[in-house]
Amino acid sequence: MAVLVVGASGAIGGAVVAGLIERGVDVRASSRTPAKLSLPESVRVFAADLNEPASFAAALEGVDRVFLYADLEHPEALVAAFVAAGVRHVVLLSSSSVTFPGAAEDFNGSRFLRVERAIEESGAAYTFLRPGGFASNAARWSWSVQRESAVPLPYPEAVQVPVHEQDIADVAVLALTGDALIGEKPVLTGPERLTLRQQVETIGAVIGRPVVVIEQTEAESTALLSQHVPEVWVRQIVKDWREAVGATPAISHEYERLTGAPSRSFRTWVEDNVHLFR
Template identity: 40%
Template structure:
């Protein structure tokens, strides 16, 4: 069995490739900008790269890129792909997801897979633990972290646990063909995550509460206004409302997921001057 892993340079895919190889499965890493000879070029925004990447492939680990998803699915079917595992998002489960630019990207890909004659598995994580890296610059510089909603809850999931869930469904066909809502093992506020990072680094990390407009001004260099508004709306909806966690991660990998404190300890150097 040959498994194509798209986005091979990403945190989840990098760990997934290692896990699959440890199971003695044949992996074909793929990236839009291959950095190693063993990595094939598969740019999900460029359909001309699909045929060579998919040739002889049985299963695919796919990142959600909707721009040419129909072409990708058609080429996968032509190549004889039997199983596609999509890294989607639990945002697709929210009311009016189609109007949310964060959710719509994933929903469009899910819809394309649902109508295709190929078995698909949907992995729907909530917040990634790695999202906390956005706070690393102010922490390292000694500035307070700007939080528009300090009491907003999320369920940060460790990227390594996401990789393990993907490896499980790719290696065992009996687990595929359905959707999984993946969460971290605990629901934490932004302020609680800051406190955990402080303990992991051995430093006090301050935060300040800012308005929506102040936060959008700070993030304008790397977040478009629609995305920033969607993130703010999501945080507002979870302000003071603990996130409901699921048992899907534990069921797939046979143990509870890693805590945010574990992630913080592993990445403490990123927050240290």
């Protein structure tokens, strides 16, 4: 049987495809625009949109496990189509936001909860990967680090536990290559708490020149982010930063428990992506 990776063009989806190929798994990949995928010939590629369940018909033939992004409007219909096609295990890229108090009322938590619930109720086996904030969110600072050796921020003392996307992909690959993680809902974080200011300093240390924080008001930050990020996400990002000032977010040890290896640090993520900042 084969594994279908939905969102093979994504940072995590792409790493999941690579990990499955490495393990000799029969992998298929889908994207809304498959022409942009550059994959070995052994990987069959399909055009499919999460919001059009029927578009997955061809991709699902002979597939028993699926890696899935949660960016979908009608999870019940999509998951029903998966189960009808013979999928028995869905590995979902969810979010730690589902574990926060009030998640069901929160914009971010509720959209992931809805997808999780649809999968739970479908009868398929599942693994829900629940990462916290990604280290790769720092990629948004690329332009200002390169041009100005500075990062404008409204809440530089916001505390996060950034997780490397390769850690998330590793756990996804583990889930997709056996039954050991069926029913698991691991929260995945990085190994250390870091303020945004410490993340900026880490980038400076890796590229070998100081990078400073330029303090902004919330209104200035909102206006800047709105140039690149949809409004609903801008509100969420700024709210998350505001609420994280002085916080002590939990450090999860799930990556180590599941893989036996230590989780990757933020510094490792910067080293792996140093081209973004030089």
